[in-house]
Amino acid sequence: MKEIKLLALGDVVRTVSCSYISRNLWKFRREHGIDIVVANGENASENGGIDRYSMDTLLSYGVDVITTGNHVFKNNEAKALLDENKYIIRPANYPDALPGYGYTLFEAAGKTFLIINVMGVVLMEPLADPFTAVEKILERNRGKYDISVLDVHAEATSEKRAMGLFFDGKIDIIFGTHTHVQTADEQVLPRGTGYITDIGMCGPDNSVLGIDTKCIVEKLRMHTPVKFTVSGTKITAHGAVFTLDGATGKVKKAERITF
């Protein structure tokens, strides 16, 4: 039986990176036989957050499900988008009163994927416990999916690894986002979960986490508010490909990728 391949793409930084994805993602999908693409889009609009233009661009050019994080509500359009399109989700541990859902189901390669998004709480907003939020979603969806996927949007590598190992064997694929720098610890964990602490970003190479270096240096040296801008012509998409056995659904391989 054919292998199943999931591509996870790191935070897409601003419209310049959405354009890059729109020009290059289908080629990567075709060449690598990718069945499903999950991308973090919390910074995809021009001033951060996500808007209709960036959501439409990503979903039209090869992204199947958009996950988000702490910047999701930065753009005013996000609340409506989260309500109307089930293929863009927000961290599950935000208050229930907010629009949107922390998970979605997506059909690909003859399988049902459960995609979950949570946010870490170490050095971030004091949201509800992400471990409990994930456990509740797994319980609520028991029997409704074949393959489970978790985007842990978190600052601390320790929190991401702790979630990876805690849910090892209970979730098929776990990857981290938010820190925008790809880590070199992609692996299949002891109980079978495909894991990487951070998949990196899709953004300008010559930048600080996607943002123009001048802005960040000024902020770090002067400690005053600075409007973040994006510049740079060379964009790289960072992410990871997880390969699963088509018959058993078990993860065979986790690989870092760039394009």
Ligand SMILES: [Fe+2]
């Ligand atoms: Fe973030």
